[in-house]
Amino acid sequence: MARELLKGNEAIAEAAIRAGLDAYYGYPITPQNEILEWMSKRMPELGRAFVQAEAELGAINMVYGAACTGARVMTSSSSPGISLMQEGLSYIAGTEVPMVLVNVMRGGPGLGNIAPSQGDYNQICKGGGHGDYHPIVLAPANIQEAVDMMPLAFDLAEKYLNICCVLLDGSIGQMMEPAELPEMQPYPRPFNQPWAVNGAIGRERRILTSIYLDPPEEEITNLRLLKRWEQIQKNEIRYKEYYLEDAEYVVIGFGTAGRIALSAVRAARAKGIKVGLFRPISLSPYPYKRIEELCAKTQAFLVTEMNAGQMLEDVRLAVRGRVPIRFYGRLGGVMPLPDEILDEIEQMVKHPPKAEDDPAAIWLHRMLETVK
Amino acid sequence: MATLVTPENIVYKRPVGLTDTVTTYCPGCTHGIAHRLVAEVLEEMNVLDRTIGIAPVGCSVFAYNFIDCDFLEAAHGRAPAMATGVKRVLPDRIVFTYQGDGDMASIGMGEIVHAAARGENITVIFINNAIYGMTGGQMAPTTLPGMKTTSSPSGRDVEAQGYPIRMAEMLSTLDGAGYIVRRSLHDPANIRKAKKAIRTAFEVQKHALGFSMVELLSTCSTGWGLTPVESLTWLEEHMIPAFPLGDYKISEPVAALKI
Ligand SMILES: Cc1ncc(C[n+]2csc(CCOP(=O)(O)OP(=O)(O)O)c2C)c(N)n1
DSSP: OOOOEEEHHHHHHHHHHHHTTTTEOOOTTTSSSHHHHHHHHHHHHTTEEEEEOOHHHHHHHHHHHHHTTOOOOOEEEHHHHHHHHHHHHHHHHHHHHOOOEEEESSSOOOOSSBBBOTTTTHHHHHHHHSOOOOEEOOOOOSSSHHHHHHHHHHHHHHHHHHHEEEEEEHHHHHEEEEOOOOOOSSSSSSOOOOTTTTTTTTTHHHHHHOOOOOOOHHHHHHHHHHHHHHHHHOOOEEEEEESSSSOOOEOOOOOOHHHHHHHHHHHHHTOOOOOEEEESSEEEEEEEHHHHGGGGSSEEEEESSSSSSHHHHHHHHHHHHHSOOEEEEEETTTTHHHHHHHHHHHHHHOOOOTTTHHHHHHHHHHHHHHOO | OSSSOGGGGGGOOOTTTOOOOOOOOOOOOOOOOHHHHHHHHHHTTTOOOGGGEESSSSSSGGGGHOSSEEEEETTOOOOHHHHHHHHOTTSSSSEEEEHHHHHIIITTTTHHHHHHHOSSOOEEEEESEEEETTTTEEETTTTOOTTOOBBBOOOOOOHHHOOOHHHHHHHTTTTTTTEEEEEEEESSHHHHHHHHHHHHHHHHHHTTEEEEEEEEOOOOOHHHHHHHHHHHHHHIIHHHHSOOOOOEEEOOOHHOOOO
């Protein structure tokens, strides 16, 4: 198939449809409205299910219902809407059914704004809803990557009976870029999983629930989830590396921040600085091991995010004080410019951070002085 | 000596649609009667094997242990949204929710109103016992003015705590609703009427005539602090005047339905 100029949100929606999406339930919120709008036209056209729900609470519980039938189902939303979905996400995790969530982050907290942000990293990667569970979280840095992630997201969700989230921000959702859409999968894709609740025709009846009133039984359920999570951690680590072969300094950033950092890394290379970029794609599970390996030949890391250092904590968990870290974040919908990150790289080389530094605290004090 | 229990003599038995499980309900609770009626109707319509029930959060959270068909268990109040999600991908299945008044008329008000407004082809069995049974007898949105509960200890004060909500009347204003009625479970004659209404509601769904709901006035002896028999009388004397029995919405196509 040929490359076309595509808008991020629309490309994501169409890629999901081509991956065999059976049902989409959602609620409008900027900056992801184009996903819902695309679905509202295409899904009925193809004879598939679409409902604009009364709220994200309704949407996620519609997803929950359809997921229990074994259908390929997704929803999409942005920060305040994702907050509202947390109840449903926890139930879906507790019921061990697959679903795909497209999470287009915007500036927060509260109503915040509609500008690109990465402020919901912790919310989605570390749980958000109640109980011990881990969604799979994938972060694309461009439209092609987002498009390619949609079929993968469904496959992972179904393989591990887990929530799979594609996490991006409004800039990837709203921008246009050339990308190639996947082929339309043959449809309908028969679904009759051995756990699906779809009417007990010719079989024993089935029940899907997230209630285990007996604590030992709930503990076993939790352990089952964790066992599966262990497999996910083993099999589903994804990242991309740029200019790392001879790098003495490594920038770490995901999604849009990683993409901007790449421009800065190229500019720094042009100035002769031996710097590379490590871009985590699976944020949950996180590529701790690979970062640990990178410590051996890295003099310092620069972590850059569009938040106050949420992923930084995971990097610190991997680095464990072996290599100093500098942090640079922009917040509340402000995007870092390549020049700013270039400057950060140069500062890191000129004034190497110390291993015992608290990179977030140092960054905050710099920020409080410069942003007034 | 000939035994009296012969197939010809059996006039009452467990319907196929009920599992052989002792319910978890308190003595005198009418949830069990409502379960039985649903089970009988699904059996009579021969749809047990293509029915998906959605249990609520409340005393009937374990409805799936008793009603013998495929089942899901929803979050508190979200059963109509879950039912929507199921029905839209499996339109030829029978999908019903079974919800209490706290579940439906309080935390789940948004989901139920919009499911009805969309005319979802689902059936809702609504158990109105004027109280939160499961959590120990707190005030419900259907608690009567002056009624004592564990969270309205001196009686529901309408000035501070508002007025009861009449769900059947409210939902009947929505164009998506095909069949909305209120019945009661306090005596055999009313139980028979309730069963007929439940049958009609499921037929409405079978014929894709829109949203259907049967509100069932029910007892909660434990929560009300009355004996089972006193509860039945209390229901008749106090609940029926506040929640009049009747047909609130019978759309034209539903009226034309021959069952
Ligand atoms: C989000 C959430 N809030 C509160 C509860 C606690 N809770 C469980 S059942 C219930 C009330 C149920 O009452 P009702 O729907 O009237 O059903 P009944 O138990 O009387 O049959 C409440 C408040 C919960 N499980 N989830």
